[in-house]
Amino acid sequence: MDFLNAIVALANYVLIPGIAYGSQLALGALGVTLVYGILRFSNFAHGDTMALGAMSAVLITWLFQSWGISLGPLPTALLALPFAIVITIGLLLFTDRTVYKFYRVKKAKPVILVIVSLGITFIYNGVTRFIIGPNDQNFLDGERFIIKARTFKEMTGLREGLAFKTTQGITIVTAIVVVIALFWFLNKTRSGKSMRAYSDNEDLALLSGINPERVVMITWMIVAALATIAGVLYGLDKSYKPLTYFQLLLPIFASAIVGGLGSPVGAIAGGFVIAFSEVTVTYAWKKVLVYLMPENLEPSGLVQLLSTDYKFAVSFGILLIVLLVKPTGLFKGQSV
Amino acid sequence: MNETIKNTMLFGIVAGLIVIVGYMQNWSSALYIVQMGLVSAIMALGVNLQWGFAGLFNVGIMGFVALGGLAAVLVGMKPTPGAFEAGGWGVIGALLLGAGTIFATILLVKNLPKGRLRTLIVLAMLVTGFFVFRSLLDPSVSLIEKINPAQYGYLGGINPGDGKVGENYDLFVLLAWPLGGLFAAGAAWIIGKTALGLRSDYLAIATLGIAEIIIAILKHEDWLTRGVKNVIGIPRPVPYELTLQNNPDFVERAASLGFDPVDASTLWVKVLYIVLFLIVLLILLWMSQRALHSPWGRMLRAIRDNEVAAEAMGKDVTARHLQVFILGSAVCGIAGAMMTTLDSQLTPGTYVPLRFTFLIWVMVIVGGSGNNLGSVLGGFLIWFLWVQVEPMGLWLMEQITSGMADGSALKEHLIDSAAHMRLLTMGIVLLLVLRFSPRGLIPEK
Known part of the structure; x- marks a missing residue:
């Protein structure tokens, strides 16, 4: 019984939140890694792209709610998602046409593009704050839980409850669907194959008649979709606040680098590595250990390795270790 | 047009803008712009050292600036009575032990043969080291934080002064400036090495990453910085206004120049700060100029322009990069310590990357990367814009919304949002300069 309780506590506080957070990071890191693979620069504006995409979803959700449209037990935001993606695609394509294209044609150094993306960060951030303000916004509706802690306790008779939030379920399912669709696209379709060819060897791809502008356009469209989905899922699961998306940049970049920049599989693996390290290192293990240890050995403290205030330090620590030990990442990325 | 004339004109225009603020608003805000312009110029000099000289891209300026602020607290404040006896040695011991563990691990990694055994030993060492570190640190920290939390609750600094903050000026706090540089240099060394x-x-x-972590430490390690409770009342290196107003000589002199004693004292204090800052800026500018024209500076630019060729000529690229990265970060640390001294308080909550990292980048790029004078100009100009765009944006919004009905939701929203205009403006300024004049206002020679 104690062992079961320990497992339930572990699932409740570590596994489920870790998987949900990992999916969000993986989607974010996929966007970063695609931009890196095709356009060959680290896109610092990705966090704020997520914020802007999520903001469009928030606004459309509010509009739907005012019209009385809802998805029943599911959050209305899911219905708003496709529209938000279209808006974000438009925004990114516009940004590419007006800003990035100039430097691409000039074959500017990647670091210049990084600075340009900083400028874009500024602008996106300003636009987001201008439209929706810097504060927390709530756009979650529908059923809050798939399994409630109390129902679970009554059902199983265990002392520990297991809560499974709707948003966590949606995050995991959406992430799986998106990743399958993305890999199908990259591996099976003509456009996906031309993207991979372009990423592997630009000159060869050009020689075989691949239109670079088309590849770039498709990349931005996919990145916009990924960023919006990641942003909305994160906003639903935690809460929507523009500044937090900028702070997500660090774990997202860490995920992409740990997995190997430019490698989509790596981005997903990296997302889960970072998420689980963050959750396990900042979780107070007492609750689990109480069930596993004999009574006289029960820990007196919280058995928390680091306070949650330092969750950035975890992604950063892993990032440093990877840079020192294996700068190409777990799955061989493009960079050294 | 001759280059000197053009540069003088550009500086003249910025000076003119500030004078206009003095006439239109008041001299106190004009002098404040000059103060912060000087601090910004120093930060921009540091970033220019990294980016302009060597092409290194540093997005953690905020962290180095905040470390300078920490130095100002550690030097400026008096030690908290009893704190050191309670837990100071424990904390220092724990920190030394933590550093020792990492150092020992590095030695082990270097000296043991590669293999599973090494990995296991290293892991075991790090894990034990971490737990011993925590078990030493935690009790000492809670002892320190228990001492009169409303007023202290932290270790305090090393200032031996009389502690009559608000009456006497205290030149000891100036020591924080070089120390802030040292702190920043230390953090830069760790980052640069990896x-x-x-x-x-x-x-x-x-x-x-390092910037976010430094801010997290300042916010949450209450024993060091009081965290979000802020450290206030850091001694000033210049006289206090009240002391000046009580000084009959000063009042008399002010009156003879036709000034009200209150106004005169505020302005005089600001001028004194400006003199101090100007001295630092001139020293650093002179050093940067010498560095730029030295063989070392030429080598750095050669590396920046063609790393492969420089390496083939036998230059140690990574070592030079490390050098210049540390130097530039140290300059940012100095500026951070100066800023905290100016504010007389450390408020970790106010350190946000948009203000302390990206704004400095806009200064460097707009001023002209690779040119020290350009950085100084950019520092003043962009700081001026940063301060003035908000009232301008508000005015603009009021013009736009003047036709709308009072109390309409859109009007209120637009006027409230005017405060966010400056992010947008800075982003647009950065992109426009990068696109149409990538070499900046005063280009590199």
């Missing part, structure tokens, strides 16, 4: 020599983007991401 991230330099890899792709240029990696340094950017690593610096982004």
